[in-house]
Amino acid sequence: MLAKIDGMAPADRAMAKRIHAVIKASAPELFAKLWYGMPAYARDGAIVCFFQDAGKFKMRYARLGFTDKANLDDGSMWPNAFALMKLTAADGKRIGALVKTAVS
Numbered sequence: 035m036l037a038k039i040d041g042m043a044p045a046d047r048a049m050a051k052r053i054h055a056v057i058k059a060s061a062p063e064l065f066a067k068l069w070y071g072m073p074a075y076a077r078d079g080a081i082v083c084f085f086q087d088a089g090k091f092k093m094r095y096a097r098l099g100f101t102d103k104a105n106l107d108d109g110s111m112w113p114n115a116f117a118l119m120k121l122t123a124a125d126g127k128r129i130g131a132l133v134k135t136a137v138s
Contacts, residue, residue: 035066035067035068035073035074036054036066038068038071038072038073039051039054039073042087042089043087043088043089045088045120046087046088046089046096047087048121049085049087049096049118049120049121050073050085050087050096052121052126053073053085053098053121053129054066054073054085056126056129056130056133057075057083057129057130057133059130060129060130060131060133060134061075061077061082061133061134061136061137063077063137064076064077064082064083064133064137065077069081069084071090072084072085072086072087072090073085075133077103077137080101080103081101081103082100082101082103082104082133082136082137083098083099083100083101083104083133083136084098084099084101085097085098085099086098086099094119095117095118095119096117096118096119097115097116097117097118098115098116098118098129099114099115099116100114100115100132100136101114102114104135104136104137105135105136105137105138106132106135106136
């Protein structure tokens with residue numbers, strides 16, 4: 035998975051490396067792997083979240099997504115993906131909190 039990150043465009047690579055560090059610090063029990071060619075994080079074999087670089091589908095933004103295995107339910111409607119143009123310190127904290135909730 036880290037080799038996949040190293041092959042990304044510079045801006046996506048920087049975000050992916052930072053997201054990887056945040057996820058590993060927030061939920062060390064998650065196992066990093068590739069999922070449909072994207073860096074992803076699994077628990078008990080089930081993908082919880084993933085990073086999709088902008089270059090994958092030639093989009094203008096990268097995406098951090100959560101699967102139905104993430105415990106993010108909030109009423110009858112909640113976000114399960116976030117567009118990323120850059121990653122600020124506040125964004126990193128928010129991602130860390132989301133990942134902790136996702137695996138709770």
